[in-house]
Amino acid sequence: MPRKLVAGNWKMHGLSGDLAEASVLPAPPDVDILLCPPATLITRMVQAVEGIMVGAQDCHPSAKGAHTGDLSAAMLHDAGASYVILGHSERRTDHGETDALVRAKTEAAWSENLIAIVCIGETEAQYKTGGTLDVLRGQLARSLPDSAPAERLVIAYEPVWAIGTGLVPTAAEIAAAHQEIRTWLANSFGTETAEGIRLLYGGSVKPSNAAGIFAVPNVDGALVGGASLTAADFGPIIKALAVA
Ligand code: PGA
Numbered sequence: 001m002p003r004k005l006v007a008g009n010w011k012m013h014g015l016s017g018d019l020a021e022a023s024v025l026p027a028p029p030d031v032d033i034l035l036c037p038p039a040t041l042i043t044r045m046v047q048a049v050e051g052i053m054v055g056a057q058d059c060h061p062s063a064k065g066a067h068t069g070d071l072s073a074a075m076l077h078d079a080g081a082s083y084v085i086l087g088h089s090e091r092r093t094d095h096g097e098t099d100a101l102v103r104a105k106t107e108a109a110w111s112e113n114l115i116a117i118v119c120i121g122e123t124e125a126q127y128k129t130g131g132t133l134d135v136l137r138g139q140l141a142r143s144l145p146d147s148a149p150a151e152r153l154v155i156a157y158e159p160v161w162a163i164g165t166g167l168v169p170t171a172a173e174i175a176a177a178h179q180e181i182r183t184w185l186a187n188s189f190g191t192e193t194a195e196g197i198r199l200l201y202g203g204s205v206k207p208s209n210a211a212g213i214f215a216v217p218n219v220d221g222a223l224v225g226g227a228s229l230t231a232a233d234f235g236p237i238i239k240a241l242a243v244a
Contacts, residue, residue, distance in 0.1 A: 002198045005154065005221035006241050007034040007117060008228025009057060009085060009202075014038050019048045024231045027051035028242035031221075034083055035228065039071055046080035055083030055117070058091055061104035063111070073105075073112035083115045085223070087143055089160045099142030107145055110152050117154040117223065118143055119202070120181075124161035132159075132173075133180045140184050148189050150196030155181055156223040162203025164225060171216050174201055178218035207236035214244035 010018075014037045022035055022045055036055040037045050045054045056079075060070040076084060086109065087102035102118060109116040120139040122132045136157070144153075157177050162168055169177070178199050185194035201213050202223030213219060221241055227233040 002150070002196050002220055003032050004030065004241050004244070005032040005034060005198050005200060006234075006238050007036065007055070007083070007085075007154075007156075007200065007221070007223045008234055009088070009223060009225050010035065010037045010041075010229060011057070011090070011225060012038060013229055014041050016041070016044065018229070019045055021229065021231045021234075022049045022052060024235075025049075025052060026235050026238050026242075028238065031238060031242045033238055036083065036085055039076065039079065042076065042079040042081050053082050054080055055085065055115075056081045057085050057088065059084050059086070059105055059109055059114070061101065061108045063108070073108045073114050077112045077114055081114060083117060083154075084109045085117045085119065085156075087119045087139075089119065089121060089158060089163060099139055102143040103145060106143070106153075110145075110149070113152075115152050115154060117156050117200070119156045119158050119223070121156075121158040121160050121162075121203070127159060127161055132177060136177060136180055137184055140181065140188075144188075148185075148193065148197070150189075150193045154198045154200060155185070156200040156202045157181060158202035158223060164204070166204050168204050168209055168213070171212060174213065174216045174219065178216065182218050205237060207233055207240070210237045210240040211244065214241050 034053045056076040059073040106116045122135040198220040205222045
């Protein structure tokens with residue numbers, strides 16, 4: 001069994017004063033805790049907070065070059081990041097990111113020893129037409145490199161319609177999606193590798209629903225957006241995972 005992981009995605013939120021929220025989080029021993037602040041805060045968060053890992057929210061696929069405003073995996077690693085979120089639906093929507101680009105970014109992240117959290121998930125329209133599992137299989141096939149080291153890969157299942165909406169799939173739906181992802185990983189990379197890859201659920205995870213989500217088979221943790229911004233919300237989610 002891989003170690004449980006709860007990751008907070010601060011998105012475009014957070015100034016220096018907000019680091020105080022990270023410094024008062026609980027740190028139970030059996031749970032890996034990760035915060036992904038804006039890149040501007042990575043180094044200061046690493047310096048300010050003990051017992052919490054710090055990650056980035058995106059990286060460029062190239063090692064260096066003329067790419068104004070972008071950050072390479074090496075720069076993020078140098079700043080103190082140990083993880084990077086890739087292919088988040090907001091990147092796919094706001095910046096037109098494709099599965100092929102996510103794959104290239106995953107390779108770039110691995111080349112700098114970052115752990116990649118690859119995000120997949122169906123849109124509302126795909127959900128309503130029963131296409132969820134097909135969508136997930138396709139995204140996995142196109143977004144992941146041909147081989148994957150289990151300790152460097154995390155998959156986040158984030159239904160697009162559940163992100164920031166307060167809507168959450170049923171436990172049975174999350175179970176079916178995570179089972180499908182685990183099976184796909186086993187068929188592609190072997191059973192042992194598949195069992196070592198952590199599968200996170202993401203989309204409107206709150207203190208009120210975290211325990212129920214963590215009880216679902218094949219859910220190894222969560223990727224949390226809005227509720228990761230304050231210790232008052234993120235703390236109870238961390239504690240719920242610790243006892244799951
Ligand atoms: P949310 O975001 O928890 O605010 O729904 C999740 C995410 O986008 O990772």
